[in-house]
Amino acid sequence: MKIKVENVSKNFIKDKEQLEVLKDLSITFESGKLYVIVGKSGAGKSTFLKCLAALNKVDVGNISFDDVEINKLNDKEISKFRNEKIGIVFQEYNLLEFLNTYENVALPLVINGKYNLEDDELKKKVDDLLEFVDLGDRSKHYPKELSGGEQQRIAIARALINDPDVILADEPTGSIDKENSNNILKLLKKISKEKCVIIVTHDDNVLKYADEFYNLKSGSLEKYESKN
Ligand SMILES: Nc1ncnc2c1ncn2[C@@H]1O[C@H](COP(=O)(O)OP(=O)(O)OP(=O)(O)O)[C@@H](O)[C@H]1O
Ligand SMILES: [Mg+2]
Incomplete structure (x- = not known):
């Protein structure tokens, strides 16, 4: 699986002022890698992830997942x-x-x-994923009965339930202490062996897990040589 981002620009118009957030941004992502994008607050990291998820429409340029151009859907x-x-x-898990x-x-x-909620096949899928995120014994707990790190691992299990090609994570460790943050990152690293994982963050601790890392600055991506 390959995601090709070609010459993407994204502007917001607010009170008649045009705000250029992404400018002529190009990059290719592929399966089997963990990508980290850092950048200061307001640089456009969340905007870029939303463009990848087709939650934002780009103004110029093209994003394709293999042969599928998402702007044309x-x-x-x-x-x-x-x-x-x-x-x-x-960042905030968004569990119900x-x-x-x-x-x-x-x-x-x-x-x-x-599936219906009670289907055995669904139960097996969920149980396997809860084992994978090391929370096999928490299936009856409600979010408020779980720690932040546990809630985030559940959010990751939920993100995996459809067996997607890509995991997009916006500040996944933003609300978690350092030790738990490392558990989350190890989990995302493990997932990236088979899938494409893209993390946007302020957290420098994430960089050591990156196969490729970039700085989003002035609307485009600067690549850094990996520290690994
Ligand atoms: N829907 C919108 N309408 C107008 N402006 C927007 C909209 N969404 C984002 N912006 C602006 O675009 C810029 C980039 O926002 P974005 O949320 O992508 O930043 P970010 O890099 O994720 O920041 P943070 O690290 O604080 O999460 C900001 O200046 C923001 O005010
Ligand atoms: Mg953001």
């Missing part, structure tokens, strides 16, 4: 594409408070109609 096709290809992890761990992880496959 209609709304229905975009939802399907996002559901099948992309797993998203946020009134659902337990099992239900939170299972939810994407219930919403898209593939």
Whole structure:
């Protein structure tokens, strides 16, 4: 799987002023690597991730996942594409408070109609993922009964339930202490052996896990030589 970003520009218009956030940005991402993009607050990191997830439309340029140009998809096709290809992890976990761990992880496959909540096959998938994120014994817990690091690992399990090609993570360690943050990063590193993982962050601790890392500055990406 290859993601090609070609000459992308993204502007926001606010109170008649045009704000250029991404300018002629090009990069290629591929499976089997963990990418880290750093950049100061307001540099456009979240905006860029949203463009990759087709949550933002680019103004100029092109983003393609293998042969699929996402700007050319209609709304229905975009939802399907996002559901099948992309797993998203946020700083604030975004778990639903009134659902337990099992239900939170299972939810994407219930919403898209593939399974009922009680299906044995779904249970097996969720149990396997909870084992993978080392939370096999927390399936009945509700988010408020879990630590921040645990909630984030559950959010990662949820992002994986559709077996996506790409994991996009926006400040995944932003609300977690350093030790737990390393557990999250090791987990994302493990996932990147098979998938493409893209992390945007302020957290310098993330850099040591990167196969490639970039600074988003003045709307485009500068590549750094890896410290590994
Ligand atoms: N919907 C929007 N309308 C207008 N301006 C926006 C919108 N979304 C983002 N911006 C502006 O675009 C710029 C980039 O925002 P973005 O959220 O991508 O930054 P960021 O690099 O993720 O910052 P942080 O590290 O603080 O999360 C900011 O100056 C922001 O104010
Ligand atoms: Mg951001």
